[in-house]
Amino acid sequence: MKAIAKYTWIAYTAARSNLAYAAEAMSRVVFMTVVLYIFMRLWAVVYAGAVTDQLAGLTHRKMLWYLVITEAIILSAPRVWAEVDQDVRTGRMAVQLIHPVSYVLAHFVMSMGERVVRFGINLAAGSIVALILAGPIRLTVSGLALFLVVLPLAFVLDFLGNFLVGLCAFWLESTTGLAVIYSRLVMLLGGVFLPIEIYPKGLQPVLRMLPFASMIYAPGRMFVEPHSGLLRETIIMQGGGLIVFATLVCVVQAVALRRLFSNGG
Amino acid sequence: MNRGVEIRDLKKNFILTRWRGLRRNVVEVTAVDGISVDVPAGQSVAFIGPNGAGKSTTIKMLTGILHPTSGDVRVLGFTPWRERRKLAYHIGAVFGQRSQLWYHLPPTDTFELLARIYSLDRADFVRTRDVLIDRFALGSFLQTPVRKLSLGQRMRAEVTASLLHRPKVLFLDEPTIGLDVIARQELRDLIREWNREEGVTIFLTSHDAGDIEHVAERVIVINHGRVVVDGQVPAVRKQYLGTKILHVQFQEPPAAIDLPGATVLFRSAYELKLEIDTALTPVQQAIARVLDAAPVADIAVEDPPLEEVIARIYGQADAIEKEGP
Numbered sequence: 277m278k279a280i281a282k283y284t285w286i287a288y289t290a291a292r293s294n295l296a297y298a299a300e301a302m303s304r305v306v307f308m309t310v311v312l313y314i315f316m317r318l319w320a321v322v323y324a325g326a327v328t329d330q331l332a333g334l335t336h337r338k339m340l341w342y343l344v345i346t347e348a349i350i351l352s353a354p355r356v357w358a359e360v361d362q363d364v365r366t367g368r369m370a371v372q373l374i375h376p377v378s379y380v381l382a383h384f385v386m387s388m389g390e391r392v393v394r395f396g397i398n399l400a401a402g403s404i405v406a407l408i409l410a411g412p413i414r415l416t417v418s419g420l421a422l423f424l425v426v427l428p429l430a431f432v433l434d435f436l437g438n439f440l441v442g443l444c445a446f447w448l449e450s451t452t453g454l455a456v457i458y459s460r461l462v463m464l465l466g467g468v469f470l471p472i473e474i475y476p477k478g479l480q481p482v483l484r485m486l487p488f489a490s491m492i493y494a495p496g497r498m499f500v501e502p503h504s505g506l507l508r509e510t511i512i513m514q515g516g517g518l519i520v521f522a523t524l525v526c527v528v529q530a531v532a533l534r535r536l537f538s539n540g541g
Numbered sequence: 542m543n544r545g546v547e548i549r550d551l552k553k554n555f556i557l558t559r560w561r562g563l564r565r566n567v568v569e570v571t572a573v574d575g576i577s578v579d580v581p582a583g584q585s586v587a588f589i590g591p592n593g594a595g596k597s598t599t600i601k602m603l604t605g606i607l608h609p610t611s612g613d614v615r616v617l618g619f620t621p622w623r624e625r626r627k628l629a630y631h632i633g634a635v636f637g638q639r640s641q642l643w644y645h646l647p648p649t650d651t652f653e654l655l656a657r658i659y660s661l662d663r664a665d666f667v668r669t670r671d672v673l674i675d676r677f678a679l680g681s682f683l684q685t686p687v688r689k690l691s692l693g694q695r696m697r698a699e700v701t702a703s704l705l706h707r708p709k710v711l712f713l714d715e716p717t718i719g720l721d722v723i724a725r726q727e728l729r730d731l732i733r734e735w736n737r738e739e740g741v742t743i744f745l746t747s748h749d750a751g752d753i754e755h756v757a758e759r760v761i762v763i764n765h766g767r768v769v770v771d772g773q774v775p776a777v778r779k780q781y782l783g784t785k786i787l788h789v790q791f792q793e794p795p796a797a798i799d800l801p802g803a804t805v806l807f808r809s810a811y812e813l814k815l816e817i818d819t820a821l822t823p824v825q826q827a828i829a830r831v832l833d834a835a836p837v838a839d840i841a842v843e844d845p846p847l848e849e850v851i852a853r854i855y856g857q858a859d860a861i862e863k864e865g866p
């Protein structure tokens with residue numbers, strides 16, 4: 277019980293601290309609005325030229341709401357890798373290890389606290405844009421419940437991926453390159469701009485097997501087109517991804533901590 | 542002995558791998574080389590040494606952050622690297638160059654978070670927090686975001702944060718770095734006061750001789766990973782620097798003073814500052830000669846600054862190292 281209170285309070289403090297970055301939150305909202313506007317215009321042209329009113333099983337309006345969700349997810353990602361990288365490089369890790377907390381868990385709840393705030397702001401801003409440019413879509417309580425099952429797992433999976441990139445600071449001079457590659461993989465293979473169904477047929481099974489789709493595509497699709505088949509498929513993929521990523525984090529961290537050097541005070 | 546810190550033959554080697562083209566070059570570097578020290582509960586110890594001497598590595602092994610290559614350590618009866626989280630409830634640490642306060646939030650928010658992290662009883666936490674706020678005079682900036690605090694205010698808040706759970710051992714790693722003279726003195730006084738009144742064991746590392754003189758009763762000097770000096774601060778000063786500073790103000794210009802082993806540090810018409818080698822001229826004899834030279838308005842006998850003692854110890858340790866065993 278005390279452990280839950282401890283980690284919940286860390287998440288709450290991280291969320292409060294994130295609210296202090298008002299200018300950053302605003303710039304993210306502006307950036308997201310611009311991106312959404314551009315893609316909504318592009319999809320308008322695509323749908324106008326299409327022979328059918330549905331692409332990838334989604335109407336024009338649903339496609340725009342799909343974009344809102346995927347953009348809100350991708351732009352809410354905290355820079356976990358950069359935090360871990362700096363902890364390793366500057367020795368800041370020592371300050372955290374002096375407290376009776378798990379390093380991974382503390383980072384996890386901090387990133388969740390931060391992410392919930394950012395996602396909330398992004399979703400609110402994106403929804404306003406979508407309501408103005410596309411109009412509302414029909415949402416059901418059961419559909420939202422399914423969405424709220426897959427969304428947190430998507431965040432956890434993304435956290436573990438980011439954390440792994442950060443831990444590479446024990447071996448690499450800089451993890452920035454790796455982080456850029458990781459974020460591009462999430463964007464391109466995760467289905468931020470295009471649902472998986474639009475990719476070539478031969479590529480789709482591969483993309484569904486990768487963890488990136490269950491971070492971005494699955495929650496986006498679940499929001500606009502919820503169904504139990506997708507939930508089953510997503511939970512299996514997310515569960516598998518979590519096992520693989522969590523194992524990797526444990527192994528890499530154990531090896532990495534043996535490489536912990538201490539320099540300069 | 543009361544349970545404080547017990548260190549037995551502590552060693553830490555680091556393996557450094559360097560690539561030269563396709564050739565891998567593995568070098569083993571010894572950071573800590575067989576340190577054995579006992580620190581009784583309640584003692585304040587300065588742990589000093591030049592850069593790269595191994596102090597930081599030792600502190601990180603004592604706090605459970607690093608695993609040693611060999612040796613044994615007990616801090617309050619715990620083996621730090623095996624029982625890091627258990628030990629963390631009983632120790633505190635202040636790293637002068639790294640903050641544990643949340644940058645965008647006021648100090649009070651970090652205090653609230655630490656109360657949860659250490660699972661403190663609410664009433665105990667409030668009582669300790671209020672005592673510390675009062676003692677460290679944090680009231681005026683308690684609700685100000687940390688980013689807007691001066692360095693002196695921030696460091697007072699840092700020390701408060703590390704004392705909220707009433708640790709039995711406090712590790713201070715260069716706590717006064719970057720502070721101005723007043724802030725530095727205030728912080729030293731507060732730490733010393735807490736050590737004496739609460740019986741907290743203080744483990745201090747610093748390059749500032751003033752920190753050592755004002756906070757510590759015992760000094761341990763390490764160099765190249767080994768203990769080269771271990772003793773009470775006044776004894777170390779006496780042992781390693783057999784000199785006194787004689788500072789005299791005359792009522793009229795003095796006659797020439799010729800003393801064996803005396804070096805003039807400063808001279809003006811009415812003032813004289815001499816460094817006396819007490820092995821060649823006892824202090825009493827030096828004072829007698831000065832009093833003969835002219836009527837004296839004021840006279841002070843001072844110990845040399847600890848910086849000189851430390852510099853001399855480092856110099857001697859390096860000389861011994863070069864000569865070999």
